[in-house]
Amino acid sequence: MSYAYLFKYIIIGDTGVGKSCLLLQFTDKRFQPVHDLTIGVEFGARMITIDGKQIKLQIWDTAGQEAFRSITRSYYRGAAGALLVYDITRRETFNHLTTWLEDARQHSNSNMVIMLIGNKSDLDSRREVKKEEGEAFAREHGLVFMETSARTAANVEEAFINTAKEIYEKIQEGVFDINNEANGIKIGQQHSPTNPSLPGAGNQGGSTSSGCC
Amino acid sequence: MRQKSGGASFVCVQLLQTLNILFENIRNETSLYYLLSNNHVNSIIVHKFDFSDEDVMGYYILFLKTLSLKLNTHTIHFFYNEHTNDFPLYTEAIKFFNHPESMVRIAVRTISLNVYKVQNPSMLQFIRDKTAAPYFSNLVWFIGKHILELDTCVRTDVDHQSQSRLSNLVAEHLDHLHYLNDILCLDIVDLNAVLTEHLLHKLFVPLYIFSLTPAPPLSMAVVTQNLAAVLNKVVNIDMQEMSNPRVSAVVALYLLSLVFLVITHGPLVHSLAWVILNADHSVFKEGAAEVLNAYIERREVVALGFEQPRESLEEALDTVVGSSSSSLENRSMGGESSSGSSSRDTSQSRSVTEQVEKVNITDEEKEKLRQMEDTSLSGGVDTNRPFLDMVLASLDCTENDYIALLALCLLYALANNKGVSPEWLEQVLSKPAKSSTRYNTVLVERLLHIISLTSQPSCRIRLITLEITLSLLSRFARTSSGDFILTELQQSVLFSARNQAMTILRNFYKSEDIFLDLFENEFTEMSKSPLNVEFLCMDSAILLPPTGTPLTGINFTRRLPCGEVEKARRAIRVFSLLRKICQEYLSEEEVLLPLTNPSNCVQVDNILDLNNSDLIACTVVTKDVTKYRRFLVIDTLQLILVEPDPKRLGWGISKFVGFLQDVEVVGDKDDSRCLHITVHRGGVSNNRTPILSAKFLFDDHIRCMAAKQRLTKGRSKARQKKMYQIAQLLEIPGQMIEPPIYPISGVRTASTSRLPREHRPLFSTANRVPGFAAALRRESMPSGSVSRVQMAPNRSIVGIRNENTQRRRRSSNTSSTSSSNGSSTTRERSPAHRSPRRQESPRNNSPRSRDNSPRVPRPRSEEIPLEDFQHSRNSSPIARGSPSSNTPSRSHTPSRVLCDPISISPRLTSGTSDMNSLAPNGVSVMIAKEAAMNSEETSFIAREEKEKRRGGVETV
Ligand SMILES: Nc1nc2c(ncn2[C@@H]2O[C@H](COP(=O)(O)OP(=O)(O)O)[C@@H](O)[C@H]2O)c(=O)[nH]1
């Protein structure tokens, strides 16, 4: 499980827009067909290949952590990419995008790549937000835009991978400081592909404290 | 192989993911209880997963987070076992408080806060007795180590090379502080007591405060000690204190500022403020014990010193958890011992209000303060407040303002923190009236010195430094009733600084367009962004030595100016700031700024009385080839496009307004009836797209030329008028009409340098008689009559709209010559109809004297026609169309131009890329624009002559 780079993503948006489903569809290629429930998937990782390089995408859903100021201000930082999701069948989730974006812009690294996602494109009959509106919003705020369906998997791969490609390009251009893990990018240990789990795993806390952040 | 390692982690991941889904989806309390009741969840929590696998770690910690979100007073019992003293959800989670992955740390903070939030006394007691000391001591140590890293970064990065690293370190530190503040804000008295003690005695005092004063010469101490050892003698040198790690003074001041900006917990900020303001070096032995005693009844005395906890958190928790012996805790915390006598119950039942009351000064403190006051007053040089002395000494800006800015931030943060008793701060730093304290005098004098230095040419003080200085001056140089208290000498320092700043700014005053644009830009920018020290302190750039280059990306006010344009901008700001404080000092109202009073401007959808106004009919063709039939009105400052009001004859509704000063007119070489008019977006804006760019088609060539002439002239007059206003503001000799009077050296005297009036006033506002304006117009604007197109009183408005161009031209010509102005003018002269603009320059009440002073050194502003042009606000009680747009309470940061949705404004597209390159581009654009205008004007003058002659022929 070695990788050239690890990109950290966060996935944000109102509850019920399908963040967990998108995550699950991307990492496990499955869809949980439960109705009106929020799927408790808040973390996921998957390997992809860009430009012949193995890149690990690690996705963190920050749901439920908004209650405290100290928390909101910190989770945007430290991510290289963000998926900002709304539900095309619920206009209010689209209306809240500005708030999410303001928060993200205020606290994030300025290089963070933000992908706007209109999810549930399979429910076209119940659509409340036109695709053009999503496109316009994205254009206005300099985001990449895509409509996806976590149910049919349409565009899900593309959403995650295109974001990664953009981050990768920024790295090639030298915009991202990859030596600073606070930017949400880690360089993998290419030369020790085996031995993923080190001995003495019990001692996670204190001993590794130096050099964090 | 894969089976073994990969497989195991795969199973773990699946298990954790499934559990997460399960718990996330439980809505039904009963099923939740069922799932939790058999303690399986707790055994999963304590299971030693392979946490070196980042995926396992991620799933695990988010599983704990999901569980913590389910905590309430009922479910807490499934996680916290009172009898076995077991709370794995919490104790396992906090072991990861310093995990290298930031998302894990964030989750840990969320979990801990979710736990503290649950109002369960026995659980909180467990947290306090068994985990608080180890957790907080390790947390504080972790924060402290992080600070040392930050300090190293500051020391090694004088060239602003690793700014992103530094800003990340600062942001991370702010995360810590906000986390601490979130805990403290939960108001759990016992928990806060432990946390406060640890923060003060393990971090703030031994690391921050300690770093404020110069390091004792360590080498000397070592030598002495070695010598003593050789001689077998005992010397009293505290090697511990000697080897205490320290950070640079800049960093220490900065960190203290952050504490006071973020944390509001009374006992903590109050004690820390006490130490800074009153304590001496003995605080390194005693800590803030005395002050703390006043707040915390059952204190856990924490030995002073910035040092690593004896045990890691994990070790400590392993020993604590499950055992009920409290002696373990003391062992684990090394030098700490329990003291205090009051029982748990009383300390717990203490209400918040009681606690707040304690913030007030105790008698003991008062006594101590008084004593200190006496000694410091009599003692002269040697004071016993080394920290306060250091902060005040740092305000010296003779070389640069690097450290001074941070000291100012600290004073500002201290003065504005809700937890620090203001009364008490007053005791030390500001005592009103006659017997002001020594410290107050020192402070005020230092502030004045900064102000005085800032007003010098080419000084090395940043604008932000001046802003905070002024804000502090108006805080500390006032009595409690709000009056300024300055000695005559101090007052003269303040006013001569203002005058000096004015002299500098005069050097930049030129009749070039760019100066006016700069001036207005700076003014709007300043009013848009008032001082915000909290924002300022999020900017790690202030930790590094001041720089002048914009290439660092540092905000203009936070660095030194670079180049002539920035020097001009700075001069404008320094003058504006000093002007403002002087006005505050004199309790004067600002009457000259802003140059344009937005309430005197026409807004879109205003209904205007256009009887007797000069109107030029035209067709506006926008880029997307939409055509609008409009009447062009040129007011003193504005270009207005109106549509006839269908409800009232002779009235019109404004559909577009733009400032004449931002207008650019270009003729069309192929069509002599056509003008290309661009109205630029004035002011500093990332948006460089004009608010209007359209082709204007006029009825004939003459009207077209008239419009062009009046727009060009209007533009330069609008600009002249404003330049004149600035000249007045700067009291430029030869431009003054009546300079404001400022006291010099404490005596309020009228400036003797005042020159006799040699200028024709801008406006003749008084002495007007009916018909005067019309007569005036004929006299001053010979070409105006050509273009004067009036709405025919006898035609229906609908008719106007539907007419074709040919007919319109004919009929409007007739109407313009046949209409009489008399009756309507009389009506408008009634006082109720006077628009506020009429009173714009009350001093200029001498009658028009155009012909008496034929030669004037500067270009003059003449009265522009449209005398009788009024707002509906003033002439009609009910504003039809859009009532809201007529309300006088408009936003204080007016958008320069309001534009109605259906009219011509192109949709603004925000280009993110031009944000950084704005300054240089903007400048070159402006210069280019100006050049274009100049040439335009040259050609215009020649044409004007021609036009004059022709116009004369036509009208007469
Ligand atoms: N039809 C359809 N339903 C979806 C889609 N994505 C999510 N859902 C449903 O939307 C609900 C909320 O999804 P969830 O991922 O938990 O939202 P979250 O709160 O943003 O994490 C669930 O009932 C899902 O089944 C999709 O693409 N199409």
Ligand SMILES: [Mg+2]
């Ligand atoms: Mg979810």
